[in-house]
Amino acid sequence: MAFARHESGLRAELAALLSQVHPVFMLPPLAASWFGAVVAGDVTMALGAVHMVAMFFAVYTAHVKDGYIDFYKRGEDDDHPLTSRGCRIALVGAGVGFAVCTLALGILVxxxxALxxxxxxxxxxxxxxxxxxNPVTTTLGYPTGIALSILGGFFVQTGTLTPAIVGFAxxxxxxxxxxxxxxxxxxxDYDRSIDKRTVSVLLGRSPARTLAVTLLLLGLLGVLWGAISGxxxxxxxxxxxxxxxxxLVARRARPTIATMLLIRGAYVFLAFLLVAVWFRPLSGTALPDITVLGPYTYLATEVAFGVVAFGLLSYAGALRSAARTIAAVYPIAYVWDWYTLEVGVFEIVMRSGYDLFGIPIEEHIFMIVVPALVLGFHEAMGAVAEPTPAETTSTQPADDD
Known part of the structure; x- marks a missing residue:
């Protein structure tokens, strides 16, 4: 019995080896490899397949090594389907498979x-x-692997890297x-008990969750920057x-539910980006031209965003407190706006032409709507129920990689 710990026979040996193929963690690197190939445009399937298989062996290595260390060295896991010798053989086999694929890429591309x-x-x-x-490497290891898979999938097709593929990575x-x-x-709880320094252990749950959501939103904002820049x-x-x-739904959820939502959301994210890259919908489509409203264009946009701000503040029950803050900020904003217009820093073209106290009427409304919108989002997000207490965890960690 070389591989399976609990049973014998060919089927048991294969089952033990296949037990280290964790689809939730295995599929994203493989999909990322093909995503990079699709971004390249003209896909050579054979090259893409070799790179994908290399990514499979890399992730399989991670799964086997992680299980081996956690069960045989650290004693963290209750059980493991592979024998100690089976783990070592599987690691050698995965390493050889990866080396063959990498060498093939070096020769063919x-x-x-290969690098x-x-x-x-x-x-x-x-x-x-x-x-x-380490809190940095334990957090960035898997994401870095995905990013490299995207870059590699693109490189084996083109022999180079572009700002676009680096941006996606x-x-x-x-x-x-x-x-x-x-x-x-x-x-x-478990990581803290064994002094394992994850970000949550290092910073605490609430600051770590804030950092996580910030990184998520920063990455999504990067998509907007990339689209607008072309x-x-x-x-x-x-x-x-x-x-x-x-x-937004997951930010307040318990860790298990939040992780489940975000992993599935990441699949949707990749799928939508794949559609955007492959089919390029909206390409060549002009932006909606709202200047048909003529001199009332700017005013109409302020009314639209003002309605959103009012709705958010009403939902949060913060209309009065927001009004006090806006009133305090208004004099500074007024002087700033008047001065910049007076010295010619900018010019408002699509406006009604009505002035009040030396500046366009639209600017007075702008100085109310913008802080109201900011306060509206802030108060509405705070009005969402606080996260429920973290679920009780067992003395053993969750099965992750």
Whole structure:
């Protein structure tokens, strides 16, 4: 019995080996490899398949090594389907498979393809016990692997990297780092008891959750920046909007529920981006021209955003407190606005032409609507129920990688 700990026979041996294929963690790197290939445009399937198989072996290495360390070295897990010898053989086999794929990429594409692929195996092999005890490396290990998979999938097709593919890699690195922080929060009590320094243990649950949500939103904002700058397809913000809605729901959820939502949301995020890159909907479509409203264009936008601000403040029951804050800020904003208009810093074209106290009427409304909108979002987010107490965890950690 070389591989299976509990049973014998060929079926048991194969089942033990396949037990280290964790679809939730295995599929994203493989999909990321093909996403990079799709961004490249003209896809050579054979090259894409070799790179994908390399990513499989890298992640398989991480799963086997992590299980081996947690069960046989640390005693953290209650059970493990592979024998100690089986783990070592599986690691050698996965390493050889990865080496063959990497060498093939180096021959078929060039040394650059091998060099951009190689780090993924080291990340997988060193995940435990080297990388998973430091708050930075335990958080960024898996996201970095995904980012490298995207870059590698693109490089093996083109032999180069572009700002667009680097931008996509950074978006996934940032957003998945946020997901990983929340994922590690599931094991907060256990990790703290063994002095395992995850971000949650280092910073505390609430600050860590704030950092995670900030990283998620920063990554999604990066999609908007990329689309407006022309690096990403124009439909890319739809993916960010879809994932962003999941983030808003998950930000207050318990760690297990939040992780479940965010992982599935990340799949949707990748799928929408894949559609945006492959089919390029909205390409060549002009922005809606609201200047048909003529001199009342600016005023109409202020009314629209003012309605949103009023709704948010009403929902949060903060109309009076917001009014006091706006009244306090208004004099400073008025002087600032008057001065910049007076010296010619900017000019308002689509306005009604009516002035009040030396500045356009629209600017007075702007100085009310903008702080009201900011306060509205702030108060409405605060009005959402506080997260429920973290669920009780067992003395053993959750099954994650």
């Amino acid at each position: 060039g040394p650059g393809a 951009i692929t190689l780090p993924t195996w080291f990340i997988g092999y060193m995940h435990a016990p080297q990388l998973d005890t 950074l978006v996934f690195l940032t957003t998945l780092a946020g997901v990983k922080i929340i994922d590690d929060e599931q094991d907060y 690096l990403f397809p124009p439909a890319s913000p739809v993916a960010a909007l879809a994932f962003g809605s999941v983030v």
